Amino acid sequence: MISRIDRANRALLAIVGLILLVLGALVLALGWSVFGSDEADGPVIPARMTTFIRDNPWYWWAVAAACVVIGLLMLRWLVGQVHTSRLSELAVEPDRSDGETVLEAGAISDAVEHEVETMSGVRGASMQLLGQRSKHRHKLTVLLDERADINAVRSRLSRQTVPNLRRALDFDDPQLDIRLGLPARRRRRVR
Amino acid sequence: MRAANRIVATMVALILLAACVITVVEIVLAALGKSPWIVQHVAIADDLHQRTWRDGWVRVVAVGALVAGFVLLLVAFKRSPPIDIALQSDDPGVVLTVTRKSLESHVAGLAEAETGVDSSSARARQGRVDVSASTTLRDPGDLKERVQRSVADHLESLRLAQPVKTTVSIRSRES
Numbered sequence: 001m002i003s004r005i006d007r008a009n010r011a012l013l014a015i016v017g018l019i020l021l022v023l024g025a026l027v028l029a030l031g032w033s034v035f036g037s038d039e040a041d042g043p044v045i046p047a048r049m050t051t052f053i054r055d056n057p058w059y060w061w062a063v064a065a066a067c068v069v070i071g072l073l074m075l076r077w078l079v080g081q082v083h084t085s086r087l088s089e090l091a092v093e094p095d096r097s098d099g100e101t102v103l104e105a106g107a108i109s110d111a112v113e114h115e116v117e118t119m120s121g122v123r124g125a126s127m128q129l130l131g132q133r134s135k136h137r138h139k140l141t142v143l144l145d146e147r148a149d150i151n152a153v154r155s156r157l158s159r160q161t162v163p164n165l166r167r168a169l170d171f172d173d174p175q176l177d178i179r180l181g182l183p184a185r186r187r188r189r190v191r
Numbered sequence: 192m193r194a195a196n197r198i199v200a201t202m203v204a205l206i207l208l209a210a211c212v213i214t215v216v217e218i219v220l221a222a223l224g225k226s227p228w229i230v231q232h233v234a235i236a237d238d239l240h241q242r243t244w245r246d247g248w249v250r251v252v253a254v255g256a257l258v259a260g261f262v263l264l265l266v267a268f269k270r271s272p273p274i275d276i277a278l279q280s281d282d283p284g285v286v287l288t289v290t291r292k293s294l295e296s297h298v299a300g301l302a303e304a305e306t307g308v309d310s311s312s313a314r315a316r317q318g319r320v321d322v323s324a325s326t327t328l329r330d331p332g333d334l335k336e337r338v339q340r341s342v343a344d345h346l347e348s349l350r351l352a353q354p355v356k357t358t359v360s361i362r363s364r365e366s
Contacts, residue, residue, distance in 0.1 A: 006193055009267075010196065010267045012200065012203075013196070016203055017262070017266075017267060019260070021257060021260030021264065023256050024258075025253075027244065027252070031245045031250055031253070039244065041245065043241065044240075044242050044244060044246075045236060050240075060222070061218070063218065064214070067215045068211070068215060070207060071212060071215070074204045074205075075204075078201065078208065081197055150349060154278075154287065175286070176284060176285045177288070178286070179288050179289070180290070181293040182290075183293075183297065184296040
């Protein structure tokens with residue numbers, strides 16, 4: 001599963017990379033007379049460009065405005081690298097017309113983690129609530145130990161933990177992502 | 192690769208942000224008739240009036256842009272191995288996965304549990320698991336088939352969401 005920021009990174013790196021690639025190729029093509037010898041022997045900043053900039057004082061302000069927009073986008077991109085969608089509380093009732101009841105995320109996580117950790121073969125568990133208060137997703141990581149019967153743990157998670165969570169939240173469809181960490185099997189040595 | 196992707200993305204964002212801030216400050220300073228802050232733009236513009244597209248430095252900068260662009264595209268399109276591998280889930284509201292690293296180490300451990308295997312490693316990708324084991328046995332015999340059967344049976348019992356192909360390679364080495 002690829003996170004949103006990883007997808008955004010890929011897209012933006014591809015855009016910046018493509019722009020650099022095209023610009024570099026264009027400059028080399030100009031220097032190699034692909035667009036004619038006159039262009040290749042012309043100055044990098046031609047006189048007509050200087051005249052245009054001098055005659056249009058708005059030019060630099062347009063450049064400054066573009067830089068402000070790009071700079072803000074870069075700032076957003078940087079913030080996205082460290083931002084997490086972890087929730088500290090969530091709305092229990094989907095209909096908030098008569099008020100709102102919120103539940104501490106830690107209370108739910110602690111209860112679920114405690115329940116899962118008591119299962120045979122489970123070494124540890126941690127749960128995070130991600131997304132928005134009204135539309136959230138639960139991410140449960142379960143580390144198994146060497147004694148674990150993986151399918152038995154899976155079965156208990158789906159028969160016990162998921163229904164309990166649904167009842168606790170009074171929600172029919174909480175989206176739950178369960179990540180299992182398998183144990184490294186004990187290595188047997190026969191010499 | 193995800194870490195590299197994030198590091199490169201952060202560096203690119205910082206460089207572009209710095210370039211934008213410097214450009215805006217220089218434009219404002221020039222409009223106010225003040226001397227430049229960092230970029231001696233008048234000297235640079237004069238220099239670029241003299242240089243042609245054939246100039247060595249212009250080509251060096253172009254090659255630099257070309258290489259940087261290629262590297263960024265490579266980082267953007269390089270496929271990373273999945274962090275998690277999906278398992279079958281009986282509940283539509285539950286997405287069940289196993290971490291790839293733990294699956295690899297688990298499978299390597301399974302291979303090492305077979306008599307005759309000295310050490311092993313495993314790589315899991317979407318749709319396949321490659322196991323590489325080494326043995327000190329002079330004649331490995333049916334070791335490859337035993338490891339293959341053990342790993343394949345175990346993966347089947349895990350009920351992965353997509354069927355995986357297991358490949359095993361055995362390397363003999365002298366003790």
